[in-house]
Amino acid sequence: xxxxxxxxxxxxxxxxxxxxxxxxKELPKLPLSAFSPPNTGTSDRFPxxxxxxxxxxxxxIDAHVIAPNGDLANWxxxxxxxxxxxxxxxxxxxxxxxxxxxxKVVQECSSASSSSxxxxxxxxxxxxxxxxxxxxxxxxxNASSSKPSIVLSTTFKExxxxxxxxxxxxxxxxxxxxxxxxxxxxxxxxxxxxxxxxARTTASPDAKGKIILSNILPPPDSLALPIVKLxxxxxxxxYQGRTASxxxxxxxxxxxxxxxxxxxxxxxPPPAPPAEGEGDARSEEERxxxxxxxxxxxKEWKRRIKMYIGPAVEAFGFQRILFGSSPAAPLTSASPVSxxxxxxxxxxxxxxxxxxxxxxxxxxxxxxxxxxxxxSESS
Numbered sequence: 092x093x094x095x096x097x098x099x100x101x102x103x104x105x106x107x108x109x110x111x112x113x114x115x116k117e118l119p120k121l122p123l124s125a126f127s128p129p130n131t132g133t134s135d136r137f138p139x140x141x142x143x144x145x146x147x148x149x150x151x152i153d154a155h156v157i158a159p160n161g162d163l164a165n166w167x168x169x170x171x172x173x174x175x176x177x178x179x180x181x182x183x184x185x186x187x188x189x190x191x192x193x194x195k196v197v198q199e200c201s202s203a204s205s206s207s208x209x210x211x212x213x214x215x216x217x218x219x220x221x222x223x224x225x226x227x228x229x230x231x232x233n234a235s236s237s238k239p240s241i242v243l244s245t246t247f248k249e250x251x252x253x254x255x256x257x258x259x260x261x262x263x264x265x266x267x268x269x270x271x272x273x274x275x276x277x278x279x280x281x282x283x284x285x286x287x288x289x290a291r292t293t294a295s296p297d298a299k300g301k302i303i304l305s306n307i308l309p310p311p312d313s314l315a316l317p318i319v320k321l322x323x324x325x326x327x328x329x330y331q332g333r334t335a336s337x338x339x340x341x342x343x344x345x346x347x348x349x350x351x352x353x354x355x356x357x358x359x360p361p362p363a364p365p366a367e368g369e370g371d372a373r374s375e376e377e378r379x380x381x382x383x384x385x386x387x388x389x390k391e392w393k394r395r396i397k398m399y400i401g402p403a404v405e406a407f408g409f410q411r412i413l414f415g416s417s418p419a420a421p422l423t424s425a426s427p428v429s430x431x432x433x434x435x436x437x438x439x440x441x442x443x444x445x446x447x448x449x450x451x452x453x454x455x456x457x458x459x460x461x462x463x464x465x466x467s468e469s470s
Contacts, residue, residue: 146443148456150179152211153431154464155269155305155346155415159187161200163208166416166431173432179457180211182464184244184269184417188216197230201239212464214244214269222253223260234266240465242267248274250288258292262300267463269346271419272306277326282333289340301342301463305419307334308412309350309399318394331402338406344463345407347438347455349418349429350396356429356437357389389437396441409451413459414438 151174156166161183170178188196193215200213215230234241243261247254247270261268274281292298310330312321321327337343349356403412416431442452 146447146449146452147175147439148177148452149449150453150457151177151414151435152179152457152460152464153181153416154303154413154460155184155348155417155419156181156431157184157186157417159185159196161185161196167208169416169431170435171432173435178208180209180460182212182214182242182415182460183210183239184214185216186214186244190216194228194230197241201237210239211460212240212242212267214242217243217245217257217261217268219245219247219254219257220251222256231264231266234264240267242269242464244269244271246271246273247285247288250284250291254288255291258288258302259295259298262292262298262302263295265299267301267303269303269305272304276307276310276330279329282329286333286336289337289343293340293342299342301344302340303344303346303413303463304337305346305348305415306351307337308345308347308403309352309396311351312395314352314354314391314395318391318398321395321398327398330399334402335406338411344411344413344459345403346413346415346419347400348415349434351418356433357392358430358433392437393441393444396437397445400441400445404445409447409454410459410462412455413463414456 153166156163158166163181163183166181183200185193185196185200197213197215200210230237230241243266245257245268258268272285274284276282276285289302292302316324337345414435416434418429439452439456442455
């Protein structure tokens with residue numbers, strides 16, 4: 092019986108291991124051209140990402156302006172110079188108008204739509220719990236083709252047979268519906284109820300209307316919860332997963348609106364101190380401290396906003412997000428007041444600081460609204 096023999100030990104090289112490791116290893120040398128900027132023919136510097144302060148939308152369409160009487164004067168005063176003359180239209184919400192007065196207000200707004208601020212669409216109240224209307228109002232007869240177009244605006248709290256019936260009717264009629272989501276998104280049951288409504292509604296092969304969700308970008312939140320804790324909080328993790336699930340529904344868009352965080356949108360930049368002679372009793376040090384605090388608050392808001400933008404962009408892309416300046420949550424006398432101009436600056440900077448390109452900014456702040464609501468006749 093033969094036994095296997097080991098192969099012979101290879102000979103050691105002429106120099107010992109110790110000798111091979113003696114002294115530092117000589118590294119390969121790169122040519123100087125490796126550290127030179129690319130020759131673009133236009134610049135001798137590396138290309139830099141656009142500055143958030145210079146990345147501005149080419150046009151602006153405000154897709155959510157609440158003005159129950161149709162008067163845009165208050166909105167225009169809030170916008171001020173923030174939009175820089177780039178306004179190409181608004182979507183006017185008649186939230187709060189009694190049903191008996193809607194037709195009259197629609198007629199008045201339609202006749203005034205040739206004003207300095209074009210109205211792309213008028214969002215009229217629509218109650219899901221009333222089910223499908225037996226005799227739809229006359230202004231819905233040619234809702235999509237009229238100028239401005241007519242869309243529906245409703246509030247959702249929980250799924251029900253009547254709500255499913257109403258939204259299914261609107262979708263099969265080809266109507267666009269803006270849904271203010273007021274279900275409790277701090278609980279899984281709130282998301283479940285919303286997904287049930289959408290699943291049952293879009294299951295019909297005749298469903299062809301668009302749906303825009305409000306109050307989920309950003310969703311209601313508590314500023315008392317630090318961002319470092321929010322990152323791992325179950326509510327935030329649920330938001331990430333549910334946003335991805337919602338993006339699977341066809342013809343579903345989301346509004347990017349001032350959030351319901353229990354505080355008004357911080358000014359950006361902070362307001363200037365009062366001029367001399369206006370009786371400001373604060374010292375220069377106190378005014379500077381207040382400005383720093385306001386600026387710190389704005390930065391905190393942007394960090395939190397970007398945490399919600401990220402999952403939304405990953406799920407919906409830039410093509411299904413619409414900028415709007417009026418809050419989604421029903422306004423009450425106790426609701427914090429946010430100025431449209433302040434929210435625009437905060438929203439624009441939050442997107443710009445993500446390092447997005449110009450076409451992404453243009454999509455969110457104008458182009459997507461044109462796709463959903465159509466362009467104004469004066470565009």
